[in-house]
Every structure is written in structure tokens, then in C-alpha cells.
Amino acid sequence: NAALAHYSPSNGSSRKLSVDEMYLADTGGQYLDGTTDITRTVHWGVPTPLQKEAYTRVLMGSIDLSRLVFPPSTAGRNVESFARRALWEVGLNYGHGTGHGIGNFLSVHEWPVGFQSNNVPLAAGMFTSIEPGYYQDGEFGIRIEDVALVVEAQTKTGEKPFLTFEVVSLVPYDRNLIDLSLLSPEQIQYLNAYYETIRARVGPELLRQQLDEEHKWLWRNTEP
Numbered sequence: 001n002a003a004l005a006h007y008s009p010s011n012g013s014s015r016k017l018s019v020d021e022m023y024l025a026d027t028g029g030q031y032l033d034g035t036t037d038i039t040r041t042v043h044w045g046v047p048t049p050l051q052k053e054a055y056t057r058v059l060m061g062s063i064d065l066s067r068l069v070f071p072p073s074t075a076g077r078n079v080e081s082f083a084r085r086a087l088w089e090v091g092l093n094y095g096h097g098t099g100h101g102i103g104n105f106l107s108v109h110e111w112p113v114g115f116q117s118n119n120v121p122l123a124a125g126m127f128t129s130i131e132p133g134y135y136q137d138g139e140f141g142i143r144i145e146d147v148a149l150v151v152e153a154q155t156k157t158g159e160k161p162f163l164t165f166e167v168v169s170l171v172p173y174d175r176n177l178i179d180l181s182l183l184s185p186e187q188i189q190y191l192n193a194y195y196e197t198i199r200a201r202v203g204p205e206l207l208r209q210q211l212d213e214e215h216k217w218l219w220r221n222t223e224p
Helices: 049-066 185-208 212-221
Strands: 022-031 034-043 127-130 133-136 140-143 146-152 163-167
Touching (some): 034 146, 049 146, 127 163
């Protein structure tokens, strides 16, 4: 059903899941200190070569946009293609926006931040989702969605404050679907740094709550 980017369940279309297919979970919650909107796609069995490559290229796009350094007052539409480039290289694409503003205990889709032509320029302090995907009609759907904060970037010259994104969602990606041979050394380095952050921030909280099984799962899924 995730082959439809915004699927609505009904009694007529519901069915049992199996380990031999993709599973997309678009999740979120509202808390006193913020709103979350996180999507992960997993496969519990053996993915097809197309599923694995498509997922990896969606992940590459997510990483490429997340680690991008850009001038202040840059419009989101001017950098949006970085999330699509890895897909475009092999003739794939997705038919929805790359991200939207997220309110602080407000709307999950919060105007006017985002990557569309009618969104305001990006500025430090804004929260946006970054969510490339790929959907094959009647077969499967892939989306990776993180919440990112626009922050000042540390550049070599330091003459003028450029901007970048800090991903604040702390959820591992599905290792079963990643083709490491497609990733650049910079993308792998980014992934490893992200996993170190997840371990440092989420690990102690799981131990504090005595969630030993969850802690072991986290460690397995954040190995370098």
C-alpha cells in the first residue's frame, strides 16, 4: 500500500504483512517541546536488486541535502534537487515535495518553510523535513524522512556565515536495504557520524529506562 505516497487505510484494502516485502512507516507525535515527523522504510526479508538500489539512492539524496552547505537567504527550491540527483542519475524520481516546515507543538506541516517555489528563504532556526522517496505503482514505496534544523555552517574561510542542516531525528536506517558500493566515502562518513550521535544521545536514555533489548537493537543497527 505504500506504493501510494499518501495512502489512507480502509477495510477493503487492508491485508496482512509478510517478511518478503517493503514496509513504510510514517510516524510522528506532538510533545510539549516539539513535533516529530519521521519516516523509515524497512525490509525484513531479501529485497530485490531494484528495491535495494532505489532505497540506497533515496538515502543518498537524503544525505546529500542534509550535509549541504549553502549561502544565507537561499531559497529551498534552489537546493531541493540535491535530494533527487542520485535518483535522477538512473532515471528515477518522486512526485511529492522534498520537505515542509514543522511547528513547535503546532502543525506538522507548518507554513511557510520548505522547498517549494512559494516558500520563504531558509534561515537559521527553521525546522524542516527532508523526505525524498521512490514509489513503484502496485509494487512498493520508499520514503526516508528526517526533521532537520537550519544552522550556521563551519566553513574554512569563515568570512560570512553560511548555512547547513542538523538532522535532529535519531532513528537508524535499514541496513538490509543499503548497497554500500553506491555510497561515496563522504556519505559513509556522514552515516557513521550520525550513528555515533544516535548512540550518544539515545543509548543512555534506553539504559536509564532499563530497556536492555531495545539498547541491544540500537547498537546492532548503528554499527559503523
